[in-house]
Amino acid sequence: MQHIKNYINGQLLDPISKKYLDNFCPSTGKVYSYIPDSDAQDVEIAYQAANQAFIGWSNTPKEKRANYLIEISRLIEKHLDKLALAESIDNGKPLKLAKTIDIPRAADNFHFYGTGILHYASHAHSMENSAINYTLRQPIGVAGCISPWNLPLYLFSWKIAPALAAGCTVVAKPSEVTPMTAFLLSEICIEAGLPPGVLNIVHGLGNKVGEAIVSHPGIPLISFTGGTSTGKTIASIAAPMFKKLSLELGGKNPNIIFADCDYEKMLSSTMRSSFSNQGQICLCGSRIFIERSIYEKFKLDFISKTKALLVGNPIEDKTNIGAIVSKEHQQKILSYIELAKTEGGKIICGGKAKIVDGDFEGGYFIEPTIIEGLKYNCRSNQEEIFGPVVSITPFDSEEEALMMANSTIYGLAGIVWTENLTRAHRLANNLKAGIVWINCWLLRDLRTPFGGVKASGVGREGGFEGLDFFTEPKNVCIKF
């Protein structure tokens, strides 16, 4: 069985402890490879390599840095089939999703920042005839990048690409639950000839490798995507060390549907925003609010489409819903379904683990689940479930919908379906969220700011904001 290796100083290495963890395939429940159980010692050698590489990399002309990133992007495209299959086996997501979304987006991330850095400029502020200020944007140093399991290579590359483009070197940790494509990326970086130490990938547990990165005194900035409680732990370690932090955290996003919407478009998009990637996308609309006059019609149509979704072998083309990423996460989702029942929720579709026969009977599947009758402020409607589970709730007025939408501690994304332009703008203005989609979902322009408010995070990724994060502005004032 394959042993995944750390990628440190341009080499594929065993962890210093020589210990490995089991890597499970979510659709079979079987161990299929081993992950380095790295620790602070591995992080230290990765840091030393990154620190040594920093002077050379940060002084490499941006055109040359761009060439490396564009070459990595090209190689990701070249290895698309292999990467997509690896992502599907490792994460449980349908292969067709990995092929059309995850891996192409990882290639786009490198290409976007490889070309983006060529257009990145800083400001100058003239004080009429007395002085001029110009601002340098300097790469900060060794960046720590920590990513989650739901969109493994997609989110990993979304951090690494702007960091490298900006001239930082990186010590990165993918989720221990889905390490495979990060490992394959290290092979791609070797193939692309990326100089040793520029990118270092250390595999292992969050509380060992992740914390060693966050608490390392030589790593002055941390870009993290993951759960809100992990974000709190990271902030509590990093803040007293005055580290620069970008935290992309959880969500409990509202999907608000008005009677005047384009119904068919709304319905097919709502299927995607509810259940894509088994509902394990931080941007999924897990609380669906429907104007009362179309509630019953929507409910019947939504149930019938959801019942038609095929749950099973992620590799098969006809599969709509693959496996949940891990046994623990499957149990967490099922426990929230039980909680919803005790809170007065009625399960009107799904609600149970799904047994898939044959090779997949040990897999972690859950039927796509719709719950109605929950109060907007009960726990199962306020806490992030992060699975193929949505609640549906009628509303009578825009004010009521907005109040319920804004009622959680989260504020990542909001979705609105209406043909009324004035109402669309009003809601966009009043939703407490970092991202609002009107009559669409997950339509992404990589130049736009990406991130959440409240407990959904601190800071923004995307576009030049990503490059701003990995650079420090320094103002130079010259008197004439």
Ligand code: NDP
């Ligand atoms: P976690 O917070 O559990 O883990 C995220 C990463 O942090 C993993 O690599 C994890 O390692 C690591 N980690 C865990 N504990 C620590 C620690 N103490 N110090 C440093 N690193 C640590 O999130 P999940 O992987 O479970 O991902 C799901 C969450 O991510 C959801 O809440 C989802 O909403 C959020 N998310 C947010 C997005 C956004 O853009 N806002 C996008 C996608 C997901 P390990 O895996 O080994 O535990």
